[in-house]
């Protein structure tokens with residue numbers, strides 16, 4: 001058996017086509033009824049009343065002499081039109097409502113979810129009867145009644161799909177590119193929410209056809225003399241014994257549509273056809289063009305603020321002062337970053353290092369509003385120096401969008417999660433290029449895209465642009481992320497663990513690339529890493545973080561060559577050093593990190609520190625200058641003894 005073939009050797013696509021055949025016939029009959037019908041479905045001929053099937057009337061005639069085949073075909077047309085209208089209305093209302101609720105979260109999501117729950121729980125037929133009872137029979141009211149009946153499951157599916165995507169790095173990446181809520185919802189959340197709804201809709205076709213027929217059968221749907229299948233059933237019922245051809249054909253047609261619709265729904269739900277359905281409905285070029293139009297609008301002007309209490313060096317790209325971040329969950333508050341200050345200049349690389357959970361990512365992304373909405377950020381972060389400096393903390397979203405993706409680019413750790421699996425590499429980079437206001441025409445955009453892919457060292461940019469994320473290696477995907485981040489020609493690039501999960505050779509190549517870009521583009525960079533070996537190759541300055549605070553900072557060579565803080569020494573002792581003789585023992589720090597800045601009144605590292613003083617558990621140390629820009633937050637005298645215990649637990653290379 002080959003991939004894409006069913007159990008009996010029938011290709012998967014052909015099997016789906018076979019399953020879809022009855023519904024296709026239904027659609028063809030409905031669309032071509034006026035052409036295919038041999039007679040006028042409303043033409044009475046009492047002389048030809050109740051004729052059995054014959055060559056003149058393939059399905060016989062009814063009590064008024066009307067041709068049954070013509071009525072069946074026109075009935076398909078009415079069912080198809082009503083079904084299309086009901087699906088169109090209920091899917092639009094359901095998918096848009098569910099997607100917006102899922103995206104917004106919070107109270108809006110809770111309110112919409114309760115409404116959806118109630119709507120799903122109510123018996124649909126009773127709801128439809130109530131609507132028709134109030135508004136009266138008729139085609140329009142039937143469509144309205146059926147829409148009120150069927151919209152809620154679409155809203156529920158779309159809401160669940162969107163909520164599952166809400167916190168994904170892919171959306172973070174889009175926010176960073178400056179995409180606004182309307183664009184994120186319209187372009188990146190509606191399509192994935194629509195895909196499972198389309199699958200569900202294939203099952204719903206049968207339910208709607210049956211519902212319309214039932215309401216007509218009850219005299220509440222399509223009124224006579226229209227040839228509607230439910231209407232035909234009720235008219236044929238008295239003649240079940242004498243003229244079977246009146247009730248059987250519409251009954252069989254309804255059963256076939258319901259059965260085929262359920263079968264097709266199940267087949268599509270198995271997942272085989274979802275992407276192609278999405279493509280039929282939302283041709284990529286259409287989306288791209290719409291996005292291009294939005295992106296080519298001129299950027300909004302933003303007001304620059306004068307630096308207040310901060311002074312910044314002329315070359316300063318970002319200066320952060322007393323930054324604190326607190327998360328609020330269910331009434332509880334937890335500060336995770338406290339009083340962090342750092343500065344980064346053009347052409348420099350700042351490394352933020354520390355164990356997992358020490359607050360590196362939070363401290364680097366907080367200025368750009370890229371944290372969870374529950375984060376409360378205080379302090380100051382100035383982009384640029386001098387009169388044009390702009391305070392980033394508290395910036396309104398529309399002004400932030402002019403900065404993120406243009407002045408600042410971010411490379412995320414998980415390249416697979418940061419890229420949309422359904423879009424090509426070219427589409428990703430194109431979007432970043434257009435967001436940055438470069439290349440408004442498709443051809444020009446793709447040219448810039450290919451230049452960017454070439455700049456980050458990807459061979460065959462044209463071929464790579466046509467590929468999908470899963471077709472590239474991890475290292476290549478990281479290069480794509482770097483290309484996306486460079487699309488706005490940023491002054492600052494933030495790379496969050498850019499080389500984790502890559503093998504050492506690829507790691508080295510990527511680090512060389514970052515160094516080359518820093519030199520060629522004179523960019524400022526913040527590299528976040530828990531691995532000192534990674535930043536050794538790159539960093540000009542380093543800030544070592546522990547429990548949400550910077551505990552040591554300074555020129556990289558000084559901090560690495562002459563570390564002061566016991567935590568920095570511990571970090572250095574725990575990594576194999578280049579050139580160390582084989583068999584050199586390295587040490588791990590006792591205890592575990594994970595503390596927050598406010599979990600103790602003293603030094604957060606005291607419980608793990610081999611040289612802690614009694615005062616360390618009582619007093620919070622502050623950063624003290626040790627000479628030049630080198631500063632350390634330790635209560636011991638600078639340059640005191642490093643007494644890591646001899647409990648070595650590993651060797652280089654273990």
Ligand SMILES: Nc1ncnc2c1ncn2[C@@H]1O[C@H](COP(=O)(O)OP(=O)(O)OP(=O)(O)O)[C@@H](O)[C@H]1O
Nearest residue numbers: 327336354355356357358359360361362363372530
């Ligand atoms: N959305 C959130 N809600 C609550 N706490 C959070 C949230 N995001 C992060 N934190 C907490 O903030 C602290 C700092 O997290 P952060 O991701 O900045 O650390 P990190 O040093 O970058 O770690 P890693 O290397 O694992 O990414 C951690 O204790 C983390 O649990």
